[in-house]
Each structure stands twice: as structure tokens, then as C-alpha cells.
Amino acid sequence: MSIQVHEIYKSYGQVNALDNISFEVKSGELFGLIGPDGAGKTTLFRILTTLLLPDRGNARVAGYDVVRDLNAIRRHVGYMPGRFSLYQDLTVEENLEFFATIFGTTIAENYDLIKDIYVQIEPFKDRRAGKLSGGMKQKLALSCALIHRPKVLFLDEPTTGVDPVSRKEFWEMLKRLQEKDITILVSTPYMDEAALCDQIALMQDGKILEIDTPEAIVRHYPKPIYKVGAHDMYLLIETLKAYPHRHSVYPFGEYVHYTDTRMDFDSGELQTFLEAHNLSEIHIEETAPTIEDTFMELAKP
Amino acid sequence: MKNENAITVSELTKTFGTFTAVNAISFEVKKGEIFGFLGANGAGKTTAMKMLIGILKPSSGQATVAGFDVHTESEAIKRNIGYMSQKFALYDDLTVRENITFFGGIYGLSRKRIQEKSKQLIEDLGLGAVGKSLVGSLPLGWKQKLAFSVAMLHDPQIVFLDEPTGGVDPITRRQFWEMIYKAAHAGTTLFVTTHYMDEAEYCNRVSIMVNGKIEALDTPKNLKQHFEAATMNDVFLKLARG
Numbered sequence: 001m002s003i004q005v006h007e008i009y010k011s012y013g014q015v016n017a018l019d020n021i022s023f024e025v026k027s028g029e030l031f032g033l034i035g036p037d038g039a040g041k042t043t044l045f046r047i048l049t050t051l052l053l054p055d056r057g058n059a060r061v062a063g064y065d066v067v068r069d070l071n072a073i074r075r076h077v078g079y080m081p082g083r084f085s086l087y088q089d090l091t092v093e094e095n096l097e098f099f100a101t102i103f104g105t106t107i108a109e110n111y112d113l114i115k116d117i118y119v120q121i122e123p124f125k126d127r128r129a130g131k132l133s134g135g136m137k138q139k140l141a142l143s144c145a146l147i148h149r150p151k152v153l154f155l156d157e158p159t160t161g162v163d164p165v166s167r168k169e170f171w172e173m174l175k176r177l178q179e180k181d182i183t184i185l186v187s188t189p190y191m192d193e194a195a196l197c198d199q200i201a202l203m204q205d206g207k208i209l210e211i212d213t214p215e216a217i218v219r220h221y222p223k224p225i226y227k228v229g230a231h232d233m234y235l236l237i238e239t240l241k242a243y244p245h246r247h248s249v250y251p252f253g254e255y256v257h258y259t260d261t262r263m264d265f266d267s268g269e270l271q272t273f274l275e276a277h278n279l280s281e282i283h284i285e286e287t288a289p290t291i292e293d294t295f296m297e298l299a300k301p
Numbered sequence: 302m303k304n305e306n307a308i309t310v311s312e313l314t315k316t317f318g319t320f321t322a323v324n325a326i327s328f329e330v331k332k333g334e335i336f337g338f339l340g341a342n343g344a345g346k347t348t349a350m351k352m353l354i355g356i357l358k359p360s361s362g363q364a365t366v367a368g369f370d371v372h373t374e375s376e377a378i379k380r381n382i383g384y385m386s387q388k389f390a391l392y393d394d395l396t397v398r399e400n401i402t403f404f405g406g407i408y409g410l411s412r413k414r415i416q417e418k419s420k421q422l423i424e425d426l427g428l429g430a431v432g433k434s435l436v437g438s439l440p441l442g443w444k445q446k447l448a449f450s451v452a453m454l455h456d457p458q459i460v461f462l463d464e465p466t467g468g469v470d471p472i473t474r475r476q477f478w479e480m481i482y483k484a485a486h487a488g489t490t491l492f493v494t495t496h497y498m499d500e501a502e503y504c505n506r507v508s509i510m511v512n513g514k515i516e517a518l519d520t521p522k523n524l525k526q527h528f529e530a531a532t533m534n535d536v537f538l539k540l541a542r543g
Contacts, residue, residue, distance in 0.1 A: 038441060164498055164534050191471065192534065
């Protein structure tokens with residue numbers, strides 16, 4: 001096991017930021033913490049990187065205890081915080097050299113590990129970090145987090161605020177890093193990125209709702225789910241919510257995802273109900289649940 | 302009805318020195334439409350939107366917003382639109398009520414009207430228990446819903462939303478979109494800039510900017526069909542990667 005988290009609690013005053021969190025990440029695994037702002041993802045990262053003490057519980061990273069062995073952990077992990085935290089006034093190359101020196105290594109020694117990523121920003125190596133675009137900052141931050149060849153890499157929302165093209169490139173980079181035997185713990189608020197992880201933990205309000213592979217999480221969805229479309233989205237949502245047998249009604253792009261309380265759901269009956277409420281161009285079809293559907297079902301009050 | 306368009310843009314251009322940030326874009330947004338305005342970082346979205354909300358002078362081209370000219374009537378535009386951004390929307394150090402009163406004052410509403418609006422809004426959003434709490438202490442999802450309502454305080458014809466639901470939990474995000482559908486249903490035009498493709502899927506039509514130009518404009522359904530893509534994310538990747 002590369003990361004073992006056992007019954008961790010952390011509160012800030014009245015707020016339970018982490019409420020009994022336990023999970024394990026195998027060596028070489030890409031593990032995703034999926035959840036919205038306020039789920040507790042950053043607090044967990046800070047505890048695992050020894051920057052914050054848990055109130056209760058224990059955790060080990062790369063075999064070391066996060067409270068007792070903090071110096072060992074700091075040598076063996078790479079951490080990319082959510083907020084860009086490199087030196088804005090140093091150039092690209094100076095930042096990288098700085099981090100290499102701090103960890104008692106050189107760029108040359110570990111260049112093979114970061115080459116893929118660093119070549120993309122190398123043409124700008126004399127530019128100050130503060131003057132880089134979002135995508136380039138992200139690549140520099142990742143290079144700096146890797147330059148001491150960590151065993152475990154912590155990435156806190158690396159793709160937040162990044163456009164789809166850069167997001168895709170970033171995930172491709174992570175997949176390649178994984179092949180180099182680095183364990184990666186990554187957090188994201190985007191459910192569509194969950195599918196790219198080996199295992200995911202769905203988090204909300206300091207709790208883990210479920211842990212499994214993305215495929216299994218979707219498979220565990222408890223009900224048949226239907227996508228419903230009609231000519232007027234607002235009217236459709238209002239009408240579905242007024243349908244006596246509805247279990248859940250969630251807009252999903254151009255459709256609404258609908259589940260029914262009954263086992264013997266009859267789409268013809270719903271069709272008639274919608275038509276009676278002045279809806280037209282009605283379309284009802286069973287569809288496959290997504291990770292977001294599962295998340296909402298688990299988080300449903 | 303002669304003018305059913307809330308926004309009309311023709312050859313709108315903005316240059317900074319030798320750099321053309323927005324390159325002769327043209328499009329129309331219908332009244333009551335939810336229009337998605339997409340593009341990668343640096344594609345020119347923000348510059349284009351700044352011109353439309355009257356805070357940046359175009360270099361050339363024409364645009365009317367809520368019936369007013371962006372060159373000559375930018376003050377009238379500001380009075381007739383609402384604006385909400387994920388990054389800044391409300392003052393964290395003011396209470397819910399104070400924020401409503403402050404923005405109501407900015408929009409020129411009478412004391413009486415602010416009181417009415419304040420009561421109604423707090424009731425609609427179920428914020429009665431936290432009316433006197435600082436906005437900074439509220440969960441992000443509540444803040445977003447409050448911010449949207451505050452952007453609508455003065456009954457604007459058009460509301461501009463800048464990445465409104467990034468980071469919000471999936472259930473609250475849907476409550477937010479239901480508010481948007483409700484506003485559109487009542488005739489308000491919604492102009493949404495985002496680079497989150499799942500937000501794009503909720504829009505009636507979306508435009509995609511690449512390097513200062515609009516490279517595609519249609520309903521999400523038609524765009525997916527045309528680009529033979531399963532999701533708007535795939536459409537975007539095909540366009541932006543060329």
C-alpha cells in the first residue's frame with residue numbers, strides 16, 4: 001500500500017471538514033478524490049503531506065506515518081497545491097532549479113522523468129513564472145513537484161480553471177507518469193474526469209460516499225434511469241416534479257434524467273401525463289447512469 | 302415584433318497593439334434564449350464580453366445589447382443588464398441582507414422596492430435563517446444562487462453569467478440551472494461564458510471561439526451531430542485542436 005488512511009477526523013470550529021475518512025491506495029495506482037468545493041479534499045491533502053495535523057485517526061504515506069515521520073514524507077512526496085504556488089518572480093528554469101536544489105538533486109539527474117512535460121515549456125525557460133499562461137503554469141508546477149522523483153504525487157484540483165484542451169493534455173501526462181511507477185492521488189470537482197482514474201472516492205461535506213472503480217460505481221446505481229426530453233425544458237422539469245411517482249428529476253444538458261419510485265415503470269403512462277400538461281416533442285428512453293447520477297443519488301437528502 | 306433579438310453583434314473587433322483579441326465576430330442572441338459563449342483560455346471570450354457589457358470600447362464593428370449601442374450608449378446597457386461571475390459576485394464581509402441592499406442601491410432601486418425584493422428573494426431561496434449571516438460564511442452553492450438573484454434584482458433584460466457553477470456540487474448546480482431556466486421562461490435572456498463543457502450542454506445554443514473568431518454556432522445537439530461527437534467536450538476538442 002502506498003497510502004493508508006484510517007479513520008481521520010478534522011474539524012475547524014463547528015465545521016467537520018473530515019468526518020471519519022478511511023481508504024487505501026495501492027502502489028502505482030491513480031486514485032481520484034471526486035467532490036465539490038467544501039468536500040474536504042484540500043484538508044485531506046494537507047494532512048497527507050504533513051502540513052496539517054488530524055484531530056484523530058492515522059495515515060501512512062509511502063510507509064511513513066504522517067505525524068511521526070514528517071521529514072521522511074516530505075522527501076518522498078510531490079505536492080501540487082490548488083493555488084499556483086511557485087515563485088512568480090523567478091523564471092521557469094530558476095523555479096525548477098530551486099526545487100531541485102532544495103531536495104538535494106539536480107535537473108539533469110531526474111530529467112527523464114519530467115522531459116515529456118518540461119519540453120513543452122522549455123522554449124519559455126527564461127520567462128518569469130508569473131507571466132506564464134494557465135496551462136504553462138500548470139506544467140511548470142507539475143515539473144517542480146516531480147523533480148526529486150517522488151514516490152507519491154499529490155495533485156489538488158490540477159485542472160480547475162483550465163480549458164478542455166489543456167485538461168485533456170494534463171490527464172494524458174498523468175497516465176504516462178503512472179507508467180513510471182509513481183502513485184498519484186488527484187482531486188477534482190469534475191465528475192467526467194473520474195472515469196480516467198483506477199479508483200475513485202466520491203466525497204461531500206467531509207464524508208466519503210463511496211469508493212470503487214469508476215465502472216463499478218456506475219454499475220451500482222440502484223434503479224433504471226431514463227432520459228426525458230421535450231420542447232420546453234422549464235415546463236418539462238416542473239411537470240416531472242409534479243408527477244406523483246417521481247423519485248428523482250435532474251436536468252442533464254438537453255435532457256432530464258428521471259427515475260421512478262415503482263419497479264414496473266410504464267413510459268407510456270408518463271408520456272400521457274406529460275402530454276396532458278401541454279408538452280410536445282416528448283422523448284423517453286432508458287439511459288446508462290453516469291458517475292454524476294450516482295453521486296447525486298448517494299448525496300440525496 | 303420587429304426586434305426579437307436581445308443582442309446583435311456585427312463584425313465586432315478589438316485589437317491591443319498588433320494583437321487582435323476579437324476578430325470580426327457576428328452573431329445574434331434571441332430574447333429569452335440561454336446562449337453559451339465558449340472558448341479556450343485566451344480565445345477572446347472575456348474581451349468580447351467586456352465589450353458587450355459596456356466596459357470596453359470596441360476597435361471596430363457594431364453591437365447592440367438590450368437595444369442600446371455599445372459605442373454610444375454603454376451607460377444605458379449597464380442599467381439594463383445583470384452580471385454574475387464565479388470569481389466575484391457578492392461581498393463576503395456583508396450579510397445577506399446588506400448585500401441585497403447594497404446592490405439594490407447600486408442599481409438605483411427605491412428603498413421600498415429594495416425592501417420588497419429583499420423579502421421576496423430571501424423567502425424564495427429559503428435564506429430566512431441566515432439573512433443576518435455574513436455571505437462569506439455561506440456554502441458556495443447558496444452564494445451562487447444568491448448571487449444570481451442579486452444580479453436579477455433590477456429585472457434586467459439580459460443577465461451575463463461568467464462560469465457560474467464551477468466547483469459547485471452536482472445537486473446545487475442543477476438547482477442553479479433550474480433558476481436559469483425559470484428566468485429564461487419569464488423572458489430574460491441569459492448569456493453564459495464558460496469553458497466547462499457540461500455547462501454548455503444546458504444552453505439553447507452555443508458559440509465556440511477559437512483565436513478571436515467564432516468557429517461554430519448552433520444548438521448543442523446539432524453541433525454534436527455535425528462534429529460526430531458524443532459530448533460538447535469532444536466537439537470543443539475537435540475545434541480547438543484543429
